[in-house]
Amino acid sequence: MELEGARAMVSLTMTLNNEEVTIEVGPDALLVDVLRDQLELTGTKEACGEGECGACTVLLDGEPVTSCLVPALKAQGREVMTVEGLASGGELHPLQKAFIEHGAVQCGYCTPGMLMSAKALLDKNPHPTEGEIRQAISGNLCRCTGYVKIVEAIEAASED
Amino acid sequence: MSEELFYVGRRVPKLDAPAKVTGQVVYGHDMKLPRMLHGKILRSKHAHARILNIDTSRAKALPGVKAVITAEDTPEIRIGWARDHPVLKSGKVRSIRDEIAAVAAVDEYTAQEALELIKVEYEELPGVFDPEEAIKPGAPIIHEEAPNNIQEKMRQSYFHGDVHQGFVESDVVIEDRLRLPFVTHCCMGTCFCLASFSPSGDLTVWSSTQMPFLYQRDLSMALGIPATKIRVIKVTMGGAFGSKLDMYPFEPICILLAQKTGCPVRITFTREEEFIASPTRQPVICDIKSGAKKDGTLMARQVSMILDNGAYSSWGATTPLVMMQSISSLYRVPNVKYDVVVAYTNNLYSGAMRGYGNPQATFVIECHMDMLAHELGMDPMQFRLKNANQPGDVTGQGVKITTCGLTECIERAADSVAWVEKRAKPGNRGVGMAAMIHVGGGARIYPSDGCGSTVKVDDYGKVTLVTGSTDMGQGSETVLAQIVAEELGVPVENVTVINTDTDITPWDVGAHASRTTFIAGNSARLAAADAKGQILEAAAQNIGEDVEDLDMKDGKIFRKGEPEEWIPFAKMVRSKHFRPDGDVILAKGWYEPPTERQDKEFRGNISATYGFAAQAVEVEVDTETGEVTVLKIAAAHDVGRAINPMAVEGQIHGGVSMGLGYGLYEELVVQEGEVLNPNFADYALPTALDMPPIESIIIETDDPAGPFGAKGMAEPACIPTAPAIVNAVYDAVGVRIRDLPITPEKVLNALKEKEAR
Numbered sequence: 001m002e003l004e005g006a007r008a009m010v011s012l013t014m015t016l017n018n019e020e021v022t023i024e025v026g027p028d029a030l031l032v033d034v035l036r037d038q039l040e041l042t043g044t045k046e047a048c049g050e051g052e053c054g055a056c057t058v059l060l061d062g063e064p065v066t067s068c069l070v071p072a073l074k075a076q077g078r079e080v081m082t083v084e085g086l087a088s089g090g091e092l093h094p095l096q097k098a099f100i101e102h103g104a105v106q107c108g109y110c111t112p113g114m115l116m117s118a119k120a121l122l123d124k125n126p127h128p129t130e131g132e133i134r135q136a137i138s139g140n141l142c143r144c145t146g147y148v149k150i151v152e153a154i155e156a157a158s159e160d
Numbered sequence: 161m162s163e164e165l166f167y168v169g170r171r172v173p174k175l176d177a178p179a180k181v182t183g184q185v186v187y188g189h190d191m192k193l194p195r196m197l198h199g200k201i202l203r204s205k206h207a208h209a210r211i212l213n214i215d216t217s218r219a220k221a222l223p224g225v226k227a228v229i230t231a232e233d234t235p236e237i238r239i240g241w242a243r244d245h246p247v248l249k250s251g252k253v254r255s256i257r258d259e260i261a262a263v264a265a266v267d268e269y270t271a272q273e274a275l276e277l278i279k280v281e282y283e284e285l286p287g288v289f290d291p292e293e294a295i296k297p298g299a300p301i302i303h304e305e306a307p308n309n310i311q312e313k314m315r316q317s318y319f320h321g322d323v324h325q326g327f328v329e330s331d332v333v334i335e336d337r338l339r340l341p342f343v344t345h346c347c348m349g350t351c352f353c354l355a356s357f358s359p360s361g362d363l364t365v366w367s368s369t370q371m372p373f374l375y376q377r378d379l380s381m382a383l384g385i386p387a388t389k390i391r392v393i394k395v396t397m398g399g400a401f402g403s404k405l406d407m408y409p410f411e412p413i414c415i416l417l418a419q420k421t422g423c424p425v426r427i428t429f430t431r432e433e434e435f436i437a438s439p440t441r442q443p444v445i446c447d448i449k450s451g452a453k454k455d456g457t458l459m460a461r462q463v464s465m466i467l468d469n470g471a472y473s474s475w476g477a478t479t480p481l482v483m484m485q486s487i488s489s490l491y492r493v494p495n496v497k498y499d500v501v502v503a504y505t506n507n508l509y510s511g512a513m514r515g516y517g518n519p520q521a522t523f524v525i526e527c528h529m530d531m532l533a534h535e536l537g538m539d540p541m542q543f544r545l546k547n548a549n550q551p552g553d554v555t556g557q558g559v560k561i562t563t564c565g566l567t568e569c570i571e572r573a574a575d576s577v578a579w580v581e582k583r584a585k586p587g588n589r590g591v592g593m594a595a596m597i598h599v600g601g602g603a604r605i606y607p608s609d610g611c612g613s614t615v616k617v618d619d620y621g622k623v624t625l626v627t628g629s630t631d632m633g634q635g636s637e638t639v640l641a642q643i644v645a646e647e648l649g650v651p652v653e654n655v656t657v658i659n660t661d662t663d664i665t666p667w668d669v670g671a672h673a674s675r676t677t678f679i680a681g682n683s684a685r686l687a688a689a690d691a692k693g694q695i696l697e698a699a700a701q702n703i704g705e706d707v708e709d710l711d712m713k714d715g716k717i718f719r720k721g722e723p724e725e726w727i728p729f730a731k732m733v734r735s736k737h738f739r740p741d742g743d744v745i746l747a748k749g750w751y752e753p754p755t756e757r758q759d760k761e762f763r764g765n766i767s768a769t770y771g772f773a774a775q776a777v778e779v780e781v782d783t784e785t786g787e788v789t790v791l792k793i794a795a796a797h798d799v800g801r802a803i804n805p806m807a808v809e810g811q812i813h814g815g816v817s818m819g820l821g822y823g824l825y826e827e828l829v830v831q832e833g834e835v836l837n838p839n840f841a842d843y844a845l846p847t848a849l850d851m852p853p854i855e856s857i858i859i860e861t862d863d864p865a866g867p868f869g870a871k872g873m874a875e876p877a878c879i880p881t882a883p884a885i886v887n888a889v890y891d892a893v894g895v896r897i898r899d900l901p902i903t904p905e906k907v908l909n910a911l912k913e914k915e916a917r
Contacts, residue, residue, distance in 0.1 A: 042190035043183015047348045047398070048431040052840035055348060083183035096181040100173045103806040106814065107633025108180030109348035109398030115181065134848040141840060143346050143399050144633060145810060146817030147848040 014075040017085025025072045032056045032067040035082060043083040043112050054140030057113035058082045064120040083112035086119065094157040095119060104153035106144035114140045118154045127158050166714055167645040167652045168868045171806040175638045175657065176396070188352035188368055188395040189428050196354075197226055197264040199417045199427040200271035201410060202278050203437065204253035204260060207506040207833025208287035208300065211252060211280060216261060218277040224270035227420045228278070230261045234416055237382050239407060242313060242473035244303055247382065247409040252285065254302050254471035255506050256833050257437040259409045264417040264425050289833055291468040291503035292445060302471060302504040311469055311502040314477045318484050318498040318762045320556025326460025326495030330451025332535045338524045339899035340444045342828040343821070345513055346845055349398015350434040353414040356424035363390045363415065368397035370404040370630055371670025376662050378407040383415055394660030400632040401818075402512035403438055405672055406474045410437070435838035439511025440828060442476040443468040444520045450528045456538050458547040460495040463487050463524065467502045469510060476510025477502045479517025481605070484762060486521040489555035490597045491529070491547040496556060506833045512672065514818060515875045518598055519882065523900070526594035526883035530890065539583065540887065541574050544595060549772070558763040561770055563861035563871070565798030569774035570595060572857045576794030577776045583891060588783055589791070590892025593776040594880035600800065600871035601768030601863070602753045603673035610752035611680045612666025615644060615687040617695065617745035619737055621715065621730030623648060623655045625687070628668025629680035630660045634874060635807045636676045640684045642803055643867050647688035649712035650729060666750070674771065674872030677803060679751060681867035687749030694745050695729055698736035703727070753865070768865045771873050772798040775816070775880040779888040783911055786904030788824060788889055796857035797876060801869035805858060808873060812856040815877020821846045823882035824901050
């Protein structure tokens with residue numbers, strides 16, 4: 001019974017992709033699981049569960065975080081943005097357009113996390129150097145592209 | 161190619177990219193079905209042990225658990241081409257990854273908890289972890305059927321010419337031992353399977369397989385379910401690189417759990433499980449001897465290898481067949497001998513990984529070419545050029561070389577790193593190169609190397625290509641859409657591609673051997689040509705012209721030479737449909753390459769054409785720390801024709817980064833059968849900060865057998881990178897690294913040894 005008590009659901013209110021949502025979550029639930037399993041925002045990927053690959057990167061108050069390490073309740077009262085929130089008004093974000101046009105996507109599993117890390121960078125630093133771009137995505141692993149076209153796409157988006 | 165091309169040769173963005181950048185695409189890991197259960201597998205704690213008892217009673221009693229299975233509950237199922245791999249182990253375990261029991265439960269946490277409640281009693285057995293030790297008399301026996309620990313079906317000896325005479329006639333002969341480590345694919349999406357039975361017993365498997373039709377057969381053989389009752393649907397997958405070429409125990413296990421529970425069951429691996437339980441690229445111990453005349457004429461090459469098969473045989477055990485091709489046929493070598501032994505050990509078992517043995521074979525050949533050049537006092541680039549394969553060559557193994565851009569690849573890669581100015585200069589910078597040959601026109605290792613396609617054109621002009629081939633994320637859908645658009649003469653936007661559903665798509669052997677653009681491309685082109693013929697025929701009847709006088713481009717039908725006056729093609733499709741004897745436009749293409757299987761002496765031309773490449777790198781070596789920094793990689797690839805240059809570059813970049821990882825960073829550290837670094841913190845994949853500038857140099861040799869001149873190019877990009885780096889390190893600081901990866905420690909030790917001499 002104690003165990004059940006400890007697992008009693010808790011209310012979480014956050015601004016998710018510019019809309020306020022309130023849901024019941026387990027006290028030890030991870031943000032990635034709440035996003036993927038409860039809210040069906042499966043664009044965010046989990047590929048290591050240890051914060052080492054960056055596939056689950058989302059923005060928390062504009063900062064990139066690996067959502068597989070973040071307790072969902074850390075998002076209480078804060079702003080969360082996932083890859084589903086990047087496009088607005090039916091218009092793709094410049095980063096999304098650049099990833100398509102520059103061939104930055106192959107298998108695509110790292111793409112959502114890569115886009116969120118890139119967005120966090122460009123929001124702070126609209127015209128980064130190549131070195132700054134590489135630094136910003138250095139926590140996002142990709143096995144398909146050698147990062148070349150991803151870097152090119154972020155550079156292109158930063159010129160828009 | 162004088163004809164003007166509209167869609168081939170264009171940088172068309174990937175068809176699936178919009179769905180991928182918005183998070184809308186559904187990967188296996190995103191799939192849920194009503195009543196779906198989650199499967200988990202209990203693996204061995206020991207590398208070699210007898211199983212005395214398995215107690216699943218507490219796991220079965222856990223609320224939420226729907227089934228627990230062990231070997232006792234299931235018929236003995238042995239998988240893999242050598243049928244030496246029980247799906248669930250009984251009697252004993254032979255490696256740390258071995259499957260002992262499996263659970264299906266309402267969620268992953270419950271399934272995990274249930275695993276922890278299963279009690280297994282073991283009696284540990286002495287293990288053997290070094291393939292050389294494994295084949296010595298008296299070593300612990302891994303399979304009773306193979307008391308010498310040798311996979312006899314893969315003990316191979318190949319020769320052409322007379323290697324002894326070749327060495328006698330050589331002025332310089334060198335011999336060395338080189339070694340290659342365990343590495344693994346590291347697909348970002350881990351292994352996945354979802355199985356569901358209909359009430360009538362029809363099985364649907366959603367899978368990330370690269371070979372759906374062989375998989376359908378394998379599942380049928382493993383489970384005793386008729387293949388006619390199995391449907392395989394490939395899901396969008398998070399990378400493959402060869403890892404999804406075989407069926408592994410978790411897949412029959414997933415199906416058995418679905419069978420037992422009557423519910424859909426999904427299994428996905430954790431990252432740790434992916435490192436431990438998915439296959440590896442096999443480690444190699446290689447003795448190589450090479451000889452040449454003073455003028456640089458290559459005379460003889462003798463290679464003897466021991467491969468670590470691990471505890472079971474997957475495709476890894478068959479990679480010597482691919483290694484053999486490079487050993488016999490990379491450069492003109494009149495005398496060659498190759499012997500290989502595949503040894504069972506209590507390590508992880510090895511599978512297919514990008515290049516299928518060729519990264520290892522090319523490593524030993526290209527390191528030795530460099531060493532031989534230095535012994536001869538020749539520029540390694542000139543030595544390569546002197547011996548390079550040329551169009552029209554037939555090698556000792558019967559490899560028929562048609563188009564061949566090897567010489568141009570070597571020259572262009574060298575120019576790109578300023579080879580002549582930078583080679584053999586003082587300081588701690590250096591340049592190195594390596595080349596390669598690989599199948600580029602399919603690989604006939606199965607009775608059929610073909611692919612089927614259909615092209616449907618509807619009343620509105622929408623074109624649907626249904627192809628047997630499999631897109632793994634590399635972009636074959638897009639390339640095939642371009643080929644269809646070009647051949648048919650319609651805008652590429654009109655073309656939709658459906659691939660990989662065994663109930664719908666025609667047969668294909670699978671996405672392996674860099675064959676999809678070539679084989680599936682030729683197949684799609686045949687279907688498109690047929691559809692075009694049907695549409696032009698309808699147009700000819702409709703407007704009263706001779707069909708020979710009509711053509712179709714960009715969706716417009718016109719008299720040849722008079723493109724200004726045209727009718728839309730969809731109108732002609734409708735003209736055929738809406739008449740009393742009407743019909744729809746549905747065309748078929750089947751392409752089987754003009755190749756042969758090897759004979760008993762391994763001779764034969766298994767591919768319709770061959771791909772060539774050379775990569776040159778510049779490195780800087782920190783002689784204080786031993787750290788190697790790659791400053792630039794130039795990758796020149798003979799791709800026949802780039803159907804989509806952006807996709808070709810993508811393959812080159814990704815391959816080079818995998819090759820760079822192999823060269824500098826990656827090693828699965830396996831000690832006494834246990835993996836010490838099953839995570840991304842300790843298994844070092846190259847990051848964005850590790851990648852040097854890459855110059856992709858696309859060499860187009862316009863292969864007459866390829867679709868619009870194209871040949872396969874995807875695996876080759878990862879093959880020459882590591883030996884090129886080793887050779888550059890030698891040029892920089894004069895030390896020869898003989899085993900990968902090139903760690904700072906190895907470089908420092910080699911520098912110390914050099915000083916001591």
